[in-house]
Amino acid sequence: MRPDSVRANTLHHVYGWLLLMPAAILLIAFTHYPTVATLINSLFSKGNIVRPSRFIGLGNYEAMLDDPIFWKAFGNNIWFAAGTIPTSMILAIAMALLVNRALPGRGFLRMAYFTPTILPMIAVANIWLFFYTPEIGLIDQILETVGLQGKNWLGDPDTVLGALIVMTIWKEAGFFMIFYLAALQNISPELNDAARLEGASRWTYFRRVLFPLLMPTTLFVAINALLNSFKLVDHLFILTKGGPDNASNLLLYYIFESAFSFLDATYAATLTMVLLALLAILAIGQFVILDKRIHYR
Amino acid sequence: MSTVEITGLVKQWGDTRAVDGVSFVAAAGSLTALLGPSGCGKSTILRMVSGLEPPTEGHVRIGGRDVTRTEPAGRGVSMVFQSYALFPHLSVEENIVFGLKVRRISATDRARRLAKVADMVGLSDLLDRKPSALSGGQRQRVALARAVIAENDVCLMDEPLSNLDAKLRTEMRTSIRDLQRRLDMTMIYVTHDQTEAMTMADQIVLLNDGKVEQAGTPEQLYDAPSSVFTAAFIGMPPMNLLTLERFSDGVRVRGDREGPALAFSADSGWRLGVRPEHVALAPGSPVIGTVAAKDYLGADTLVTLEVGQERLTARIAGRPAAAIGERVGVQWPEDAEYLFDAHGRAVSRGSRTDGQTPVRTASA
Structure with missing residues (x-):
């Protein structure tokens, strides 16, 4: 190669790296470095003034496996995910199908469905706190007028997780609806015409045509819903603080508690690594399993 | 069935x-x-x-x-x-x-x-x-x-x-x-x-x-064609539709003062239709057109001519010699003429009428 073409090549490389740099710096500083630092942290003992932190290998992980609260929060999280994800996605598809049709007040309906999403979680939690409050809450008042006994929805270990699931579905379904609505708008109405001419019922059309075409959206929404179900924490601050008796404690809230209430940063780091690994496995699993069955345009 | x-x-x-x-x-x-x-x-x-x-x-x-x-x-x-x-x-x-x-x-x-x-x-x-x-x-x-x-x-x-x-x-x-x-x-x-x-x-x-x-x-x-719309829609290129003008001595293509009066009676605003394939360049013809454009298609050439203030297209076999800007004689057979009234409805077609009794062929 001639010298000036070598120089041009080098310049090209520098140029490329410069273009990459802003994104790379952000990604490394706020994602990669914290991940590695957390991993290292999780391998050390909790330090204090008397006994400084020292390397204990997988000691924190062993302690975690013996920690009943971890297992409680983990179990809760599984139930929370199982309770919110399918229901909110089914609701989202149903609402999207409904508002995708020409009907009066369609714009208003779309907005109404989407409103829970634009509210901050704290505000949502406050609204639902009003619903769930014993005696004076909306739900109990309604129950009372029809002669039923109200109850302390958030104070009862049997109902608290269910109460949180209902609220989360209310909040998430509208958000997922937007994605489904966008996907539906991209599907030519002539496909429906063609199916109708062949005598396909609405259900057949949905099952054989619409749903398969919505699969890319479904994968995207499913991953988001899964991440959300493990990431959601704000409402716990307002509504339950994980109680009663950890009946509504979720993993992320437990991490927060460990780090800032119990001031055990290394144990929090351990929990974080577990959560991270869990989410990574689930997301990869979804991609691998679903990707083969998805038609991308 | x-x-x-x-x-x-x-x-x-x-x-x-x-x-x-x-x-x-x-x-x-x-x-x-x-x-x-x-x-x-x-x-x-x-x-x-x-x-x-x-x-x-x-x-x-x-x-x-x-x-x-x-x-x-x-x-x-x-x-x-x-x-x-x-x-x-x-x-x-x-x-x-x-x-x-x-x-x-x-x-x-x-x-x-x-x-x-x-x-x-x-x-x-x-x-x-x-x-x-x-x-x-x-x-x-x-x-x-x-x-x-x-x-x-x-x-x-x-x-x-x-x-x-x-x-x-x-x-x-x-x-x-x-x-x-x-x-x-x-x-x-x-x-x-x-x-x-x-x-x-x-x-x-x-x-x-x-x-x-x-x-x-x-x-x-x-x-x-029962109307100007049909005449203009069917055919490639479509039928020429020339707006007519009534002068004291007869009807001519709009703006064509020099040419001979057409041998039928019509009102100003009526239109004369002629298919491009019926228009010929004829050196001796009293109707004079100026060549405005030539589109060579291979087997034939579409020659756009200006007659008076109207334009008409002629489909001429092969490559006509006439150059752009040249004034040439134009003619078409009488039985290829269509006449449409001011509302665009067909009045007569096929044979040139004497001006009194137009042959009605419109089915509408």
């Missing part, structure tokens, strides 16, 4: 009447082209025939049965859409047999019909491809196969060739017509391309602004 009969069909959206009282009969086993400019309501008529769109008024009868309120699937019609409406996630085979599956036709029956139809449209080697892996022409064939496999008597086509390139379009024209004849289908074919309508149709229904402008065989529409 099913005749499709449409009477008084109206489609109204709000204040606009997209289709305004359309009636025609598509004879069993014939190809009827619904021709018209975009927005004339032709696709809406097709959708009302298929049942995808309910009519505001009027009736659709297929094979003598009134199907105006029947579900699309109960009408025994197939349809090919402009966008083909193929299911993108299904293979060619699954696309073609979709309707058979919906109707729970047995697997052996499906396979037999699929093999026959795929062979007929030349798709046998592509059955497991997805539509995205096909060319435009192949997708068109899949849509055709899907319409044919249902074995319905009536097939509706909504601008099926408009997404194809010119060469493929000519090819598909022939094969669609072929298929329609072979299967003896009653076909209603929507197009805005008069060439498609002229070459394929047994009957053309020319639509303008939601109404039938004129209906008839291609020859009837070409030879006896």
Whole structure:
């Protein structure tokens, strides 16, 4: 190669790296470095003034496996995910199908469905706190007028997780609806015409045509819903603080508690690594399993 | 074999009447082209025939049965859409047999019909491809196969060739017509391309602004246009329409003071129609035109001439010598003249009248 073409090549490389740099710096500083630092942290003992932190290998992980609260929060999280994800996605598809049709007040309906999403979680939690409050809450008042006994929805270990699931579905379904609505708008109405001419019922059309075409959206929404179900924490601050008796404690809230209430940063780091690994496995699993069955345009 | 009969069909959206009282009969086993400019309501008529769109008024009868309120699937019609409406996630085979599956036709029956139809449209080697892996022409064939496999008597086509390139379009024209004849289908074919309508149709229904402008065989529409609209729409290039002006000594082409008066009487604002192939360059002719443009097409040349304030096109065989800007004599035979009144309705055609008793040929 001639010298000036070598120089041009080098310049090209520098140029490329410069273009990459802003994104790379952000990604490394706020994602990669914290991940590695957390991993290292999780391998050390909790330090204090008397006994400084020292390397204990997988000691924190062993302690975690013996920690009943971890297992409680983990179990809760599984139930929370199982309770919110399918229901909110089914609701989202149903609402999207409904508002995708020409009907009066369609714009208003779309907005109404989407409103829970634009509210901050704290505000949502406050609204639902009003619903769930014993005696004076909306739900109990309604129950009372029809002669039923109200109850302390958030104070009862049997109902608290269910109460949180209902609220989360209310909040998430509208958000997922937007994605489904966008996907539906991209599907030519002539496909429906063609199916109708062949005598396909609405259900057949949905099952054989619409749903398969919505699969890319479904994968995207499913991953988001899964991440959300493990990431959601704000409402716990307002509504339950994980109680009663950890009946509504979720993993992320437990991490927060460990780090800032119990001031055990290394144990929090351990929990974080577990959560991270869990989410990574689930997301990869979804991609691998679903990707083969998805038609991308 | 099913005749499709449409009477008084109206489609109204709000204040606009997209289709305004359309009636025609598509004879069993014939190809009827619904021709018209975009927005004339032709696709809406097709959708009302298929049942995808309910009519505001009027009736659709297929094979003598009134199907105006029947579900699309109960009408025994197939349809090919402009966008083909193929299911993108299904293979060619699954696309073609979709309707058979919906109707729970047995697997052996499906396979037999699929093999026959795929062979007929030349798709046998592509059955497991997805539509995205096909060319435009192949997708068109899949849509055709899907319409044919249902074995319905009536097939509706909504601008099926408009997404194809010119060469493929000519090819598909022939094969669609072929298929329609072979299967003896009653076909209603929507197009805005008069060439498609002229070459394929047994009957053309020319639509303008939601109404039938004129209906008839291609020859009837070409030879006896009942209005300026038909005259200008049919033919490639279309008929020359020269606005006339009445002078004290007779009628001339507008602005053509020097030329001889035309030997018929008409009012100012009436129009004289002459097909380009009837216009000749004749050195001795008293009508003088200035050559404005020449479009060489190979076998012949389209020469645009200015006569008075009007322009007319002449289709001249080979390469005429006349240069642009040259003044040449122009003539056309008397029996090629058409006369339209100020409202655009045909007054006479074929032979030059003496000015007193115009020969009425307009069927409208």
